[in-house]
Amino acid sequence: MNMQRRRFFGVLAVGGAAALGAGYWRLPAGPAPAALSIDAALVLLQRLATEPLVSRQGWSPTEVFNHCAQSIDFSIDGYPELKPAWFRQTVGPLAFSVFAARGAMRHPLDQPIPGAPAIDSPVAVSDALARLQQAFARFAAHQGALQPHFAYGELSHAEYAEAHVLHLYNHLSLIQRG
Structure with missing residues (x-):
């Protein structure tokens, strides 16, 4: 029984790796809206604060910003739900490594963080x-231990910073100046 389970998870991990490898080439290849750093993301957000914003589809800009802030806060405080350990030790880190290597993330842009509260506040x-x-400033200043990502598992501060910026930039792909 234990051998069958190990074989099943091995096949699942290999299948996931193949799917992620194929998906690597489908990631956006264009330039990011800013450098892949928290400082650059904060400058970009400051510029966006002076313009009317609309969403081309899916979540409103308010929901996107609240969702991204939740993710950053959860990296410090802990995510409400985690994917199974086998996922956080295989498929999740592999997905993150593909995103990091490509310098771009692609994920469902209308999917809440598992177990997270509604993203409807603040409203403006x-x-x-x-x-x-x-949230970005709090994360940048945080010197303590970070919580495991709900899908990617254990990340260093630098990896988490990159993940947060890639996450934001992926969501910004559907937001435009109004």
């Missing part, structure tokens, strides 16, 4: 944007 775009900027 400016307040949600300020919440996101505060």
Whole structure:
């Protein structure tokens, strides 16, 4: 029984790796909206704060900013739900390594963080944007241990910073100046 389970997870991991490898080439190849750093993301967010924003589809800009802030806060405080350990030790880290290597992330842009509260507060775009900027600043200043990512598992501070910026930039692909 234990051998069958190990074989099943091995096949699953290999299948996941193949799918991620194929998906690597489908990731956007164009330039990111800014450098892949928290400082560059904060400068970009400051510029966005001066313009009206609309979503081309899916979540509103307010929901996007609240969602990204949640993710950053959860990296410090802990995610409400985690994927199974086998996933966080195989498929999740592999996905992150593909995103990091490509310098771009692609994930469902209308999918909430598992177990997270609603992303409807704050309601005003400016307040949600300020919440996101505060979350980035809090993360940048954080010196303690970080919590495992719900899908990617254990990440260093630098890896988490990259993940947060890639995550934001992926969501910004559907937001435009109004």
